[in-house]
Amino acid sequence: GPWRRFRRIVLPQAMRSIVPPAGNMLIGTLKGTSIVSIIAVQDLLYSVQLVYHRTYQVIPLLLVATLWYAGVTSLLSIGQR
Numbered sequence: 611g612p613w614r615r616f617r618r619i620v621l622p623q624a625m626r627s628i629v630p631p632a633g634n635m636l637i638g639t640l641k642g643t644s645i646v647s648i649i650a651v652q653d654l655l656y657s658v659q660l661v662y663h664r665t666y667q668v669i670p671l672l673l674v675a676t677l678w679y680a681g682v683t684s685l686l687s688i689g690q691r
Contacts, residue, residue: 637686 662668 640683
């Protein structure tokens with residue numbers, strides 16, 4: 611029927627056209643929000659100071675945040691293809 615045609619013919623063709631731009635938009639949003647958070651340096655430094663005063667280990671915190679960000683961006687890029 612018409613639903614079967616839509617599901618097997620039209621939808622796969624549409625998804626090939628939709629997924630790359632949607633993935634680019636999602637990755638751009640992720641990068642844009644991280645850049646916006648960098649602009650709020652005072653908040654970032656305040657959070658780092660709080661963690662530093664508790665643990666005296668700032669570098670592991672920043673490394674985890676960097677690895678998480680790189681991992682999420684990489685997964686989104688791979689998933690887009």
